[in-house]
Amino acid sequence: MAMKKGRRQFLKGAVAMAAAAGVAGTRRRQALAETEGNERFLIILCGLGGYSIQDAFMAVRVSEAASPAELNCFPDEFIEEIGPFRAVSMAPGTEGASGYPSFQAEFLRRHASETTVWTQRASSVNHLNAQTRCLNGDAAWAGRTLMEAVAAERGRGLALPNVNMAGSGFAVPGTDPSIPAYARPIGITDPRLFALGTHAYEGLRPTWTPQEVSWSRRFRTQVEAGRDFNRRHRNSRRLETWLEARSRALDFEAQSLISKLSVVGESESWPLTEYGIDPSADLAALEAAFPKLEQDPTEAQAALAFLLVKHRASSVVTIAPPAQGLRGPDGEIVIFNSVFDAAHNIHRPSQDFHWSRLLEVADGLIGLLKSTPYGDQGESLWDRTVLYMPSEFGRVQVRYGPGGNFGTAHDFPGVQIAVSPLIRGGRIFGDIERSQGRLIGFEPTASNAIDPTRPGISEKEGFSAMLELMGISRAGSGLPPADFLSKA
Amino acid sequence: MPTARLDAPWGLVALLVLGSSGCTSESRPASGRNELPNARPVPSREMGPVERGHPQSIVDMGIVEDTDMGIRPPDLGPPPPDLGPLPPAASRPLQFKRFDQLREELGRILDLPAASVCVELGRYSCTDDAHRVVLGGAKAIGANIYWGDSVPGPTTPVAFERVVLSACAQRAQLEVEMPPDNRAFLVAAELVDGGLDPRSTGAMEAVHRLFRGGLLREANSVELEAAVQIYDEISAVNRLDPAMTWFQAICAGVLSSTEFAFY
Numbered sequence: 001m002a003m004k005k006g007r008r009q010f011l012k013g014a015v016a017m018a019a020a021a022g023v024a025g026t027r028r029r030q031a032l033a034e035t036e037g038n039e040r041f042l043i044i045l046c047g048l049g050g051y052s053i054q055d056a057f058m059a060v061r062v063s064e065a066a067s068p069a070e071l072n073c074f075p076d077e078f079i080e081e082i083g084p085f086r087a088v089s090m091a092p093g094t095e096g097a098s099g100y101p102s103f104q105a106e107f108l109r110r111h112a113s114e115t116t117v118w119t120q121r122a123s124s125v126n127h128l129n130a131q132t133r134c135l136n137g138d139a140a141w142a143g144r145t146l147m148e149a150v151a152a153e154r155g156r157g158l159a160l161p162n163v164n165m166a167g168s169g170f171a172v173p174g175t176d177p178s179i180p181a182y183a184r185p186i187g188i189t190d191p192r193l194f195a196l197g198t199h200a201y202e203g204l205r206p207t208w209t210p211q212e213v214s215w216s217r218r219f220r221t222q223v224e225a226g227r228d229f230n231r232r233h234r235n236s237r238r239l240e241t242w243l244e245a246r247s248r249a250l251d252f253e254a255q256s257l258i259s260k261l262s263v264v265g266e267s268e269s270w271p272l273t274e275y276g277i278d279p280s281a282d283l284a285a286l287e288a289a290f291p292k293l294e295q296d297p298t299e300a301q302a303a304l305a306f307l308l309v310k311h312r313a314s315s316v317v318t319i320a321p322p323a324q325g326l327r328g329p330d331g332e333i334v335i336f337n338s339v340f341d342a343a344h345n346i347h348r349p350s351q352d353f354h355w356s357r358l359l360e361v362a363d364g365l366i367g368l369l370k371s372t373p374y375g376d377q378g379e380s381l382w383d384r385t386v387l388y389m390p391s392e393f394g395r396v397q398v399r400y401g402p403g404g405n406f407g408t409a410h411d412f413p414g415v416q417i418a419v420s421p422l423i424r425g426g427r428i429f430g431d432i433e434r435s436q437g438r439l440i441g442f443e444p445t446a447s448n449a450i451d452p453t454r455p456g457i458s459e460k461e462g463f464s465a466m467l468e469l470m471g472i473s474r475a476g477s478g479l480p481p482a483d484f485l486s487k488a
Numbered sequence: 489m490p491t492a493r494l495d496a497p498w499g500l501v502a503l504l505v506l507g508s509s510g511c512t513s514e515s516r517p518a519s520g521r522n523e524l525p526n527a528r529p530v531p532s533r534e535m536g537p538v539e540r541g542h543p544q545s546i547v548d549m550g551i552v553e554d555t556d557m558g559i560r561p562p563d564l565g566p567p568p569p570d571l572g573p574l575p576p577a578a579s580r581p582l583q584f585k586r587f588d589q590l591r592e593e594l595g596r597i598l599d600l601p602a603a604s605v606c607v608e609l610g611r612y613s614c615t616d617d618a619h620r621v622v623l624g625g626a627k628a629i630g631a632n633i634y635w636g637d638s639v640p641g642p643t644t645p646v647a648f649e650r651v652v653l654s655a656c657a658q659r660a661q662l663e664v665e666m667p668p669d670n671r672a673f674l675v676a677a678e679l680v681d682g683g684l685d686p687r688s689t690g691a692m693e694a695v696h697r698l699f700r701g702g703l704l705r706e707a708n709s710v711e712l713e714a715a716v717q718i719y720d721e722i723s724a725v726n727r728l729d730p731a732m733t734w735f736q737a738i739c740a741g742v743l744s745s746t747e748f749a750f751y
Binding site: 159160161167168171172173181182184185186187188189190193194196197198199200201203204205206207208211212213215216217218219220222223224226227229230236237238239241242243244246248249253270271272274275294322323324427 | 608633635650653656
């Protein structure tokens with residue numbers, strides 16, 4: 001009798017497992033069909049540490065400053081105007097120059113018409129708080145992050161809707177319990193290793209065959225059914241999330257993300273073929289777009305961000321340089337310690353260097369997305385993407401003497417930047433009072449008129465504008481209207 | 489209805505003014521600024537050691553006192569009336585085993601060095617490097633992830649299973665390569681040409697050992713029968729090493745189950 005019951009239960013388990021895989025696949029296809037042709041992707045490239053827009057697109061000339069020796073301003077000839085923006089390019093050997101060729105002008109020549117800068121006031125000058133708040137609008141919508149809000153609506157049915165490779169406050173999950181489990185962030189600390197974790201057994205030594213794993217999973221189904229553990233703990237949200245994720249995993253395992261999302265090529269450090277893993281078919285394109293992919297984790301993150309979007313694995317990807325300083329094989333600086341925040345000690349070189357690096361990574365991403373067709377109507381993936389480049393706060397613009405060596409503190413007034421064909425590009429919303437280097441706010445709806453009473457819109461308004469741009473319904477959110485980013 | 493809003497500086501001023509006015513002074517205890525009515529003085533380093541005899545608890549100071557040990561000091565009078573049995577302890581939310589718990593437990597259960605439980609591409613630790621954050625870990629140095637996430641992410645069960653599959657395959661290989669005395673599970677099972685009798689006491693004992701190690705219980709009759717079924721299926725298609733394949737399947741089935749993954 002026990003034998004018969006056992007067989008029956010075993011078969012039931014096998015059927016349940018096959019059904020779970022089938023249901024996950026069907027759910028994904030249904031969800032993808034719903035969004036087909038209406039997709040939007042969000043890539044967030046964080047300016048970690050607090051960038052100073054007065055060292056880039058809103059730079060001040062010496063001739064404009066009231067007290068040039070006491071304000072962060074540049075010799076007139078170092079500043080080029082491109083559309084409404086400015087680009088700084090310091091002559092080599094100038095005091096404060098990082099020595100890294102400036103990419104600001106080149107970036108603007110290529111993308112100024114799709115670039116928007118808006119003044120926004122941070123509510124904190126503590127890194128962790130300000131980073132968290134610039135991505136959740138200072139907990140404007142029940143504590144959900146921008147990424148979670150977008151993934152909840154645009155990521156349904158995708159394998160990895162919300163991937164986050166950043167750190168510190170940019171990686172803190174939201175606190176809104178109503179956000180569906182699939183929209184929560186997937187934390188990645190090494191983009192070169194992440195793909196391996198999308199498959200339960202490919203690339204393992206000793207090897208497992210699909211049939212062997214199937215036997216193991218069927219036995220697991222039996223263990224779980226027999227003990228009733230899952231039913232007894234059915235009110236556990238974590239268990240529910242686990243089981244849901246497990247059923248979805250069967251589907252994305254079948255998509256071979258382990259190969260599709262691989263950002264490294266075969267080498268002594270990455271013996272992929274020895275472990276039976278195919279490198280990504282896009283590897284050559286990735287290496288061309290990101291020549292420092294092996295040295296700079298930001299470029300490896302950007303490469304993975306592209307692959308995640310290209311293969312429709314994610315709707316939102318967040319990337320950021322690591323805060324720890326890095327040097328290349330020849331001793332050259334790859335990342336300043338604390339990135340933009342190295343400005344505490346050496347404002348100008350660190351801002352000069354990291355503005356160019358930020359924009360180079362952005363340009364590489366845009367190029368890859370532009371070269372990838374979307375649908376059959378002549379669109380590219382870039383036509384569907386918003387590249388958001390936030391920074392937690394701005395920096396004090398005072399310097400004590402005319403030289404290029406000075407340090408700056410955090411400051412509440414700052415800006416945010418987004419680049420996209422979907423945006424009202426070629427615009428600066430808000431302004432700068434150049435004689436003092438002081439940022440000025442604006443009205444985030446209708447007229448977008450200058451608002452001299454504040455240095456920028458609030459985090460909440462910026463959050464609302466980004467959601468509007470991404471086409472996310474804000475019904476019932478209580479968020480203020482802010483539609484300045486969206487094309488009419 | 490209009491709402492009042494105090495900007496920060498005025499709010500501060502208002503608080504200071506209110507704080508010194510009579511409307512709040514009456515509610516303050518007369519004896520001291522921080523002292524609540526009936527409050528015991530809170531011991532501190534400056535005040536010296538806790539006075540013995542007071543029913544101080546662990547919760548108060550983290551200091552174990554007589555009352556915490558079930559010993560009643562003699563000067564507290566008669567014991568309180570018996571209120572019957574204690575209610576069940578409040579259930580705690582389930583938690584999944586994080587990267588380090590998984591690594592250590594698999595090493596212990598399967599008798600493997602923890603560092604070799606799962607290594608990606610022969611170089612990168614699955615638990616400590618490759619999948620650490622996905623498996624609920626923090627990584628402050630190098631990644632600025634200061635807190636592990638207690639909620640499983642979309643790839644957490646896959647990464648968890650990957651680590652388990654790696655460990656179980658290693659153990660299975662050792663089980664069939666080792667002489668019986670050096671095995672950890674198939675100690676009493678007779679291996680002939682890579683196969684075994686799944687109904688034998690030795691094979692059943694191996695299953696029980698896996699359950700005891702991973703789930704702290706014996707396998708029940710349905711689970712034992714399922715293990716036999718699996719073996720029959722395996723041996724029908726794998727004539728070279730069905731015992732090894734069977735063991736690793738049973739091992740991974742047990743150790744990737746929710747009953748093992750959660751506590």
